[in-house]
Amino acid sequence: GDSVTQTEGLVTVTEGLPVKLNCTYQTTYLTIAFFWYVQYLNEAPQVLLRSSTDNKRTEHQGFHATLHKSSSSFHLQKSSAQLSDSALYYCALRSYQGGSAKLIFGEGTKLTVSS
Amino acid sequence: EAAVTQSPRNKVAVTGGKVTLSCNQTNNHNNMYWYRQDTGHGLRLIHYSYGAGSTEKGDIPDGYKASRPSQENFSLILELATPSQTSVYFCASGLRDWETLYFGSGTRLTVL
Numbered sequence: 001g002d003s004v005t006q007t008e009g010l011v012t013v014t015e016g017l018p019v020k021l022n023c024t025y026q027t028t029y030l031t032i033a034f035f036w037y038v039q040y041l042n043e044a045p046q047v048l049l050r051s052s053t054d055n056k057r058t059e060h061q062g063f064h065a066t067l068h069k070s071s072s073s074f075h076l077q078k079s080s081a082q083l084s085d086s087a088l089y090y091c092a093l094r095s096y097q098g099g100s101a102k103l104i105f106g107e108g109t110k111l112t113v114s115s
Numbered sequence: 116e117a118a119v120t121q122s123p124r125n126k127v128a129v130t131g132g133k134v135t136l137s138c139n140q141t142n143n144h145n146n147m148y149w150y151r152q153d154t155g156h157g158l159r160l161i162h163y164s165y166g167a168g169s170t171e172k173g174d175i176p177d178g179y180k181a182s183r184p185s186q187e188n189f190s191l192i193l194e195l196a197t198p199s200q201t202s203v204y205f206c207a208s209g210l211r212d213w214e215t216l217y218f219g220s221g222t223r224l225t226v227l
Contacts, residue, residue, distance in 0.1 A: 009155070035215070044119075044205065044218035045158070090157060094213045101212040107157040 002027040004093045006106035013081045013113055021076040021109045023091035034067055034074040035092040037105075045090060049076070081113045118142060121206050121219035128226050134193040136222050138206030146209040147189040148216065149173070149181060151202040158205065164189055196226045 003026045013019045023036075033052035039045040051058040054069045065076045074091060091106040118141045128134045140147065148163040160173030162181035170181040178200060180192040193200055203223050207216040 006157075033214075037216075042220075044220045045216075046218065047215050050215065096212070103160075103213040103216070105158040107155060 002029070002093060002095055002102070002104055004091055004104050004106040006089075006091055006109045008109050009107070010110045010112070013111070015083055015113055015115050016080050019078050019081045019085070019111065019113075021089055021091075021111065023074045023076065023106060025072050025074070025091075025093045025104075027072075027093060027095050029095035031096045033094040033096075034065070035094065036063070036065060036074075036076050037090040037092060039088040039090070041087070045088075048089075081111075083113050083115060086111055086113045119206055119208050119217050119219035121204075121222050123222060124220065125223045126225070128193075128196045128224065130197060130226060132196050132226075134196050134200075134224065134226075136191040136193075136204055136206075136224070138189045138191075138219060139187050140189075140206075140208040140217075141187065142208050142210075142217060143186065144208035144210050144217070145186070146212065147183065148207045148209070149179075149189070149191045150205045150207065151175070152205060152221070153202050161191065161204075196224075198226045200224065201226045 005024050007022050036049040037045040038048045049058050051067045057066045063078045067074050088110050090108050093104045120139045122137045145166050149161040150158040161179050164170050164183040182190045203221050205221050206219045209216045
């Protein structure tokens with residue numbers, strides 16, 4: 001079945017340095033969309049990025065991600081991490097085919113940015 | 116701005132007791148969802164609904180029931196709570212099938 005894999009459970013980075021959170025997927029559906037959700041401490045998850053176009057860079061709040069169907073990936077990156085970026089990040093795959101849709105979340109990656 | 120409100124924020128229940136978690140949304144979204152969040156498992160779908168009067172089973176429905184009496188309200192019911200149901204529960208709403216979800220702030224449930 002479909003799956004989403006976030007390989008790192010915890011990522012620690014120093015403020016000002018680049019950060020990359022990995023997300024790969026497996027699906028048999030042809031129509032897909034990808035999301036990154038962010039959850040700050042004691043808050044609700046909220047959408048950070050969305051993309052459904054292959055090889056197109058999507059940006060928001062300094063983060064960017066590019067859907068690469070050839071490698072089944074949608075990694076999240078930022079060139080300069082900030083202390084305020086510390087949070088739990090979820091990658092999610094929305095697949096749609098023949099009137100049926102579903103959403104699958106990865107296990108989440110906790111990002112800690114230190115000074 | 117999307118608004119999804121959950122109550123209570125925290126709940127302590129005893130094993131075998133009945134627990135009802137409530138969710139209200141003012142977005143006029145057709146779709147509503149219940150997830151539980153556990154370390155190492157991420158967000159897992161329990162039940163969802165496409166509108167008033169409808170409920171569907173998600174990926175982990177065992178031990179849970181859901182009720183959608185109106186467009187605005189979606190409840191999660193644990194008839195016989197067990198310690199394994201200790202978790203953080205999130206309600207969400209969405210306008211179209213599995214598109215952007217708007218989450219509530221969560222309910223932390225502890226079953227002793």
